[in-house]
Amino acid sequence: MIKKSKSRWRIRLNLIGLMLIIFCAGLFANSEASGKSMGLGLDAGYVLLSEDNLGNSPAVGLNFFYFLSKQFKVELKAAFIPIKVDNDPEGLSEGNLNMIPTQLSLQYCFKLGQRFIPYIGAGVGYYLNMFSLKNEDEWLDLGFNINEEVDGVFGFHFGAGMDYFIKPNMAFNIDVRYCIANFTGSYTISEEVSGISHSGEIEGKLNHILFGVGIKFLF
Amino acid sequence: MKNKIKLLIFGSALTLVLAAFAAGLVILFPGAAQMEIKTEKGIREVINFSSMDYPANQMEDDVEWGNPAVESVLNRLVKIYNSKGSEAAAEFASRRDIPFNGDQIKVILDADVSFLPGFPTAINGQSTTNIREASINRAVSVIRTEIERLGGQVEKTHRYLVQCSIGIQSLNELARVSGVRSIRRPFKPVLHATSEGVQKTGALHYHDLTAFKSTGVKVMVLDVGFKGYSDLLGIDLPETVTTHSFKDDGDIEADEVHGTACAEVVYDMAPDAELYLANIYWVSDLIDAIEWAVEQEIDIISYSLGTYWGPGDGTGLENDLAEWAHQNGGIVWVTSAGNAADDHWSGTFNDPDEDGWHNFSGEDELLSFYVPADMGIEYGVDVYLKWNDWGIWDDYYGYSGSDQDFDFYLFKKEGNDWQLVDTSKNRQPQYKWPWESIEGWYSLDDAQWGVAIRKINATKDLFFDLYISTHSRGSLEYNVPEGSLTIPADSPYVIAVGAVDAVGDFYHFYSSQGPTSDGRIKPDICAPSAVSTSDTSYGLRNDTGGFAGTSASCPHAAGAIALLKGKTPFTLEEIKTILYSRAIDMGEPGMDNIFGWGRLNLRRQ
Numbered sequence: 156m157i158k159k160s161k162s163r164w165r166i167r168l169n170l171i172g173l174m175l176i177i178f179c180a181g182l183f184a185n186s187e188a189s190g191k192s193m194g195l196g197l198d199a200g201y202v203l204l205s206e207d208n209l210g211n212s213p214a215v216g217l218n219f220f221y222f223l224s225k226q227f228k229v230e231l232k233a234a235f236i237p238i239k240v241d242n243d244p245e246g247l248s249e250g251n252l253n254m255i256p257t258q259l260s261l262q263y264c265f266k267l268g269q270r271f272i273p274y275i276g277a278g279v280g281y282y283l284n285m286f287s288l289k290n291e292d293e294w295l296d297l298g299f300n301i302n303e304e305v306d307g308v309f310g311f312h313f314g315a316g317m318d319y320f321i322k323p324n325m326a327f328n329i330d331v332r333y334c335i336a337n338f339t340g341s342y343t344i345s346e347e348v349s350g351i352s353h354s355g356e357i358e359g360k361l362n363h364i365l366f367g368v369g370i371k372f373l374f
Numbered sequence: 375m376k377n378k379i380k381l382l383i384f385g386s387a388l389t390l391v392l393a394a395f396a397a398g399l400v401i402l403f404p405g406a407a408q409m410e411i412k413t414e415k416g417i418r419e420v421i422n423f424s425s426m427d428y429p430a431n432q433m434e435d436d437v438e439w440g441n442p443a444v445e446s447v448l449n450r451l452v453k454i455y456n457s458k459g460s461e462a463a464a465e466f467a468s469r470r471d472i473p474f475n476g477d478q479i480k481v482i483l484d485a486d487v488s489f490l491p492g493f494p495t496a497i498n499g500q501s502t503t504n505i506r507e508a509s510i511n512r513a514v515s516v517i518r519t520e521i522e523r524l525g526g527q528v529e530k531t532h533r534y535l536v537q538c539s540i541g542i543q544s545l546n547e548l549a550r551v552s553g554v555r556s557i558r559r560p561f562k563p564v565l566h567a568t569s570e571g572v573q574k575t576g577a578l579h580y581h582d583l584t585a586f587k588s589t590g591v592k593v594m595v596l597d598v599g600f601k602g603y604s605d606l607l608g609i610d611l612p613e614t615v616t617t618h619s620f621k622d623d624g625d626i627e628a629d630e631v632h633g634t635a636c637a638e639v640v641y642d643m644a645p646d647a648e649l650y651l652a653n654i655y656w657v658s659d660l661i662d663a664i665e666w667a668v669e670q671e672i673d674i675i676s677y678s679l680g681t682y683w684g685p686g687d688g689t690g691l692e693n694d695l696a697e698w699a700h701q702n703g704g705i706v707w708v709t710s711a712g713n714a715a716d717d718h719w720s721g722t723f724n725d726p727d728e729d730g731w732h733n734f735s736g737e738d739e740l741l742s743f744y745v746p747a748d749m750g751i752e753y754g755v756d757v758y759l760k761w762n763d764w765g766i767w768d769d770y771y772g773y774s775g776s777d778q779d780f781d782f783y784l785f786k787k788e789g790n791d792w793q794l795v796d797t798s799k800n801r802q803p804q805y806k807w808p809w810e811s812i813e814g815w816y817s818l819d820d821a822q823w824g825v826a827i828r829k830i831n832a833t834k835d836l837f838f839d840l841y842i843s844t845h846s847r848g849s850l851e852y853n854v855p856e857g858s859l860t861i862p863a864d865s866p867y868v869i870a871v872g873a874v875d876a877v878g879d880f881y882h883f884y885s886s887q888g889p890t891s892d893g894r895i896k897p898d899i900c901a902p903s904a905v906s907t908s909d910t911s912y913g914l915r916n917d918t919g920g921f922a923g924t925s926a927s928c929p930h931a932a933g934a935i936a937l938l939k940g941k942t943p944f945t946l947e948e949i950k951t952i953l954y955s956r957a958i959d960m961g962e963p964g965m966d967n968i969f970g971w972g973r974l975n976l977r978r979q
Contacts, residue, residue, distance in 0.1 A: 242584050249584040290583050297579060298956075298978025299942070301586060342587060344942060348979060349955035351948050355587065 198369025205362040210239035246359035255283040277313040303342040310336025421740035424729040441549040442804030445558040469814035483536040486555040506770040534772040560656040563679035570876040571902030576977035587943035594650040599630025602910035620659040635911035643933025668703035676932035678925035680860030687892035689767040692862035707868040708932040710924035711897040712860030712886030716848040732827040742824040744849040745817035753845040756813040761836040775806025778832040782810035787822035864890040876902035888967035901930035901974040
């Protein structure tokens with residue numbers, strides 16, 4: 156219960172920080188990219204994870220971006236990545252990890268023409284993790300109560316991408332970014348007849364490369 | 375009416391006369407009294423030795439005594455070698471299980487530190503471990519030099535024990551070496567499809583579960599042989615196993631399927647466990663085997679073997695090794711409780727007629743048993759006797775020994791007469807162990823056999839344990855199942871496993887019972903027996919009866935521990951507690967000396 160409260164507070168702090176950044180950025184806004192200063196995007200992608208026991212996964216995302224100037228824009232992106240987990244005795248057990256990264260990036264856009272705008276960027280993010288153990292019910296039937304949790308963690312990322320404007324207010328987007336995050340968590344297993352309980356900490360890496368293609372709408 | 379009364383009077387008078395006549399016979403001729411009494415087990419004979427001529431201080435083959443510090447059977451071997459030659463000696467050695475190749479003999483020496491200059495004459499408990507270890511090492515070093523001087527070879531040492539091979543002609547001279555307390559034969563341990571126990575215990579429900587926070591488990595099956603194991607790899611055994619033989623000839627199979635069956639049961643219970651198969655020949659081979667187990671980081675040992683040699687109070691070589699393995703490797707040692715419940719007698723020496731022979735009951739001085747000849751099978755007949763006078767145990771010096779001398783006799787009934795077959799006449803206190811044994815006889819036909827105990831020079835009335843090792847089918851007279859555990863089932867550092875039927879869940883009559891001789895409850899748990907194995911080992915339960923005995927129960931328990939160790943992060947000690955708490959209570963409520971905590975169970979109750 157305590158961990159869930161902490162997660163909520165982290166999200167709230169994240170949002171407050173984002174609002175502050177946008178407010179400050181708005182003071183310097185001078186976008187001339189297309190006469191538009193902000194927009195929304197949708198994307199779908201594929202995630203390659205660095206750890207052997209974490210399966211590569213599809214991802215879907217939603218992003219909001221705001222041009223601070225002609226070259227700089229800030230992007231807030233949220234994604235949903237369902238990851239199949241194989242058993243790692245020292246890391247995560249076999250099950251499913253749903254990761255929801257919320258990333259704030261600062262991107263520099265290269266003006267190479269009216270339609271084609273590549274960019275590079277970097278930023279920070281918060282990775283909300285929800286883990287469900289496989290066979291939890293079977294263990295319970297045998298008299299073993301198992302609980303395994305993964306904490307939300309902060310991480311950072313860097314990457315590059317390209318917007319291709321098919322219309323003044325619509326662009327195709329390709330984005331690739333390398334995300335770095337470590338996770339921590341804990342587990343408990345207790346046997347109901349003897350009452351013996353065993354608990355421990357877990358940790359691991361959530362480093363991944365996220366490839367995404369999407370579409371952006373500017374307004 | 376009158377006729378009836380007359381008949382009654384006549385009948386009563388006749389009965390009285392006959393009774394008086396019989397009583398008179400008994401009074402006038404007490405020595406060779408042989409009476410038949412009817413018991414719930416049938417007609418029993420009462421044998422009394424008072425007037426029988428068995429000279430106490432002479433061997434029946436009329437040879438003189440050798441060095442009394444040498445086990446009597448080895449003295450006999452030396453005498454036979456000297457009088458009748460190598461071939462006769464080899465034949466005798468073969469029958470009595472003495473490792474003798476016609477010239478060299480393998481023996482175990484017990485080292486004594488009291489001859490060392492400046493050594494305290496008594497173990498006062500104030501010596502430090504370092505002093506004790508240094509003292510025994512010095513003593514062993516002296517003995518080693520003497521063995522080599524006599525042309526022998528030291529094979530292994532462990533604290534006070536020295537195993538060596540030496541020419542038979544040098545044996546008596548070796549016994550006179552300062553520092554040698556006694557010389558004896560090395561002991562051999564005795565032996566105790568998918569198994570039905572997998573379903574019975576609930577192990578099956580765990581097999582498809584992914585391990586939770588476990589880094590795996592290693593199980594060593596320690597036995598006498600693994601015949602045919604390679605044919606079972608990937609079928610009834612894992613794809614790969616690690617093997618190591620501690621026998622002199624390095625033969626892992628050793629023409630014995632007992633270990634193969636044990637390994638199969640462990641695999642049935644815990645398919646994900648890494649299996650290590652190791653075999654021994656002599657009990658002393660355990661020293662190297664346990665050291666290797668610690669080196670290999672074995673978690674669990676499954677040991678379906680045992681001996682009768684030792685006081686049964688949790689002391690001795692095997693207990694030492696189990697304690698060392700536990701403390702240095704965290705190893706859990708699981709052993710079979712023994713199959714001796716119906717082949718065991720125990721009691722205090724009782725000689726009301728003061729003829730020197732123990733009376734098992736009333737005037738009966740012979741403990742008899744029946745050995746059948748089944749379809750041409752010749753059953754071995756081995757008998758063992760020990761008494762509770764082992765002295766003080768020290769894990770560096772061994773037992774201080776006994777000064778109470780008893781002898782042991784084996785008889786066989788030929789026709790209507792009991793014939794003396796063999797004797798065991800170790801000379802305590804020079805031969806310090808309170809132990810007599812007679813082995814190497816075979817029952818070639820249906821026959822009654824019997825054993826007797828004779829006091830030679832003893833001042834105490836001691837408590838005896840007597841075991842017969844043969845196919846007696848529960849026929850042992852005055853059977854006492856209590857206290858029939860084999861060694862090392864008595865050790866507080868091993869889990870002793872008794873036997874219950876794999877299907878019917880009832881007690882198997884042979885399963886050795888506690889308590890230990892120091893009063894602790896054993897076995898710890900019981901597990902399925904009479905289970906199916908592959909045709910390579912014992913076959914299917916419905917065909918051949920399957921793999922039975924506490925030998926079969928032990929790997930079920932070892933496998934259950936391995937299963938939980940391989941699936942969960944619980945420690946071995948926690949797993950033991952879990953299994954004891956989940957055991958299905960049988961017999962008297964709570965832990966008892968037949969079922970321990972109960973029948974092995976992995977399901978939630």
